Amino acid sequence: MSSDVKIYGICLERLKYQIKNARQRLKDNEHVSIELLESYNTRDMEDIIDILELYDIEERTFDALWNKLEELAYTVSVLTTETLLFDLTEEGHIGLYLMVNAPVAGEVHINLTTSRHA
Numbered sequence: 001m002s003s004d005v006k007i008y009g010i011c012l013e014r015l016k017y018q019i020k021n022a023r024q025r026l027k028d029n030e031h032v033s034i035e036l037l038e039s040y041n042t043r044d045m046e047d048i049i050d051i052l053e054l055y056d057i058e059e060r061t062f063d064a065l066w067n068k069l070e071e072l073a074y075t076v077s078v079l080t081t082e083t084l085l086f087d088l089t090e091e092g093h094i095g096l097y098l099m100v101n102a103p104v105a106g107e108v109h110i111n112l113t114t115s116r117h118a
Contacts, residue, residue, distance in 0.1 A: 007076050009052035010096075019082055022098045037084070039095040048094055069094070 015037065022035040040051050045065050049057060057068050069086040073096070077084045083099040 007079065008054055008072055010072070010076055012076070012079060015076065015096075016080060019080060019098055023100070026100055033100050035098045035100065036089060037096045037098050039089050039091075039093045041093050043088065043092050043094055 018037040022037055026035055040048060042048060042051075045060065045062055048065060048069075049055065049060075052069075052072070054065070054068050054072075057064055066086075073085045085097050085099060086094055087097060089095040
């Protein structure tokens, strides 16, 4: 697989680098089981579609976007052999997270906040 492979707007090479750094940070804190890899500094649906190049999304609704993000997280999880998921950051932006000590890559879909649709 080429190092410039992209899954939508996600560069796998950059993501592998971020995962390596996140695992290094987590070594010092074994109580943490989730780590933010990148935040897109927005929650706006159109911004996320543009940033991640999700132009084939069928409906322009938050639920449709969220389903596309879950599919993307699963695909990237399989390719990286890590468990990744999208959720909201503390600031309310959409972020991509690494789950540590999770079951099989891509099988965990949790909601870190209860106000995702707020």
